[in-house]
Amino acid sequence: MNKVEITVDGGYKPSEVKVKVGEPVKLVFNRISDKGCLDQLNIPALNVKQQDLPLNEPQEFDLDTSKAGEIDFACGMNMFKGKVVIE
Known part of the structure; x- marks a missing residue:
């Protein structure tokens, strides 16, 4: 399984x-x-709502990549956003 690391530091890197x-x-x-407001995470496609992101404690989520498309994610207030593009 491939791990994709996203650093949360004033935004998502990479976004x-x-x-x-x-x-x-x-x-x-x-x-x-x-x-x-990056202490919480929303990933609607995975039914992740207001998931706490503890400081320096990586949180892992398995993705369903069976179909092409996009999976959006955002902070708890929907101010900072990112996406996974499945192609």
Whole structure:
């Protein structure tokens, strides 16, 4: 399984990730700063709502990559956004 690491530090780095259809992927969010409203995460396609992102404690989410498309994610207040593009 491929791990895609997203650093949470005043935004999401990277904010856009591309993966291949059918490739098993685990998203790993690691919050390294307590700036802004990035202490919570929403990933609607995965039914993740207001998931806490503890400081320096990576949180992992398995992705369904069986179909091409986009999976959006955002902070708890929907101010900072990113996406995974499955192609």
